[in-house]
Amino acid sequence: MNKLGFECSEVDASLSIYQKHATIIIVWIDVDDGIVIGNSIESMNNFKQELMHEVDVQWQTNVEKIVGLHIKDNGKQLEINQKLLIDQYLCNYSRPIVPQYTRMTNVPLVTNRAEGLDTTNSQSAIGTLMYISGGSRPEITYSVHMLARFSSCPNKSHWLALNNLSGYLLHHQDQCLRYLAVGADISLWVDVSWGGVSL
Numbered sequence: 001m002n003k004l005g006f007e008c009s010e011v012d013a014s015l016s017i018y019q020k021h022a023t024i025i026i027v028w029i030d031v032d033d034g035i036v037i038g039n040s041i042e043s044m045n046n047f048k049q050e051l052m053h054e055v056d057v058q059w060q061t062n063v064e065k066i067v068g069l070h071i072k073d074n075g076k077q078l079e080i081n082q083k084l085l086i087d088q089y090l091c092n093y094s095r096p097i098v099p100q101y102t103r104m105t106n107v108p109l110v111t112n113r114a115e116g117l118d119t120t121n122s123q124s125a126i127g128t129l130m131y132i133s134g135g136s137r138p139e140i141t142y143s144v145h146m147l148a149r150f151s152s153c154p155n156k157s158h159w160l161a162l163n164n165l166s167g168y169l170l171h172h173q174d175q176c177l178r179y180l181a182v183g184a185d186i187s188l189w190v191d192v193s194w195g196g197v198s199l
Contacts, residue, residue: 004050033066069135081176082136086169089128094168100167107157116153123151136177156176
């Protein structure tokens with residue numbers, strides 16, 4: 001990528017950025033998948049030709065799925081969801097799911113000094129939830145990271161909180177990220193609360 005004028009991001013090694021005058025091309029690569037985003041179709045086509053001289057690439061103009069993210073683009077709205085992964089998570093979750101409309105229980109979470117309860121399954125569930133929160137569900141990020149703090153030695157209250165968060169996902173599994181095409185500005189809205197109480 002350096003040979004083509006790209007610089008690797010200081011924050012994420014899988015992200016490369018090309019910027020010259022008003023042209024910007026951003027390339028994100030994960031193992032054998034990738035996305036190319038740019039503000040000039042001509043520049044992206046030139047990049048495609050140069051890249052194809054270096055490596056064998058299957059280039060698609062529309063992205064429908066990448067690393068578990070399902071993407072729908074109708075020209076006016078971009079929608080990103082992980083419904084399949086959420087369904088798999090809920091099917092494989094081995095504990096009772098508590099029906100919830102909030103992301104976290106009101107039970108206080110404290111460090112467990114005793115032996116952890118089913119630590120491996122707790123860490124596996126939290127790892128999956130981290131992937132889901134980073135991909136299409138930012139509203140569960142705080143709850144997931146709070147639970148991750150206690151994942152090395154979970155107790156009954158930590159499992160109750162995880163059961164509650166799983167219940168929240170069950171009731172809200174069709175939610176997704178939506179980006180509307182309304183002007184050049186980027187707007188962000190996130191609903192963040194703890195146990196239903198807005199912060």
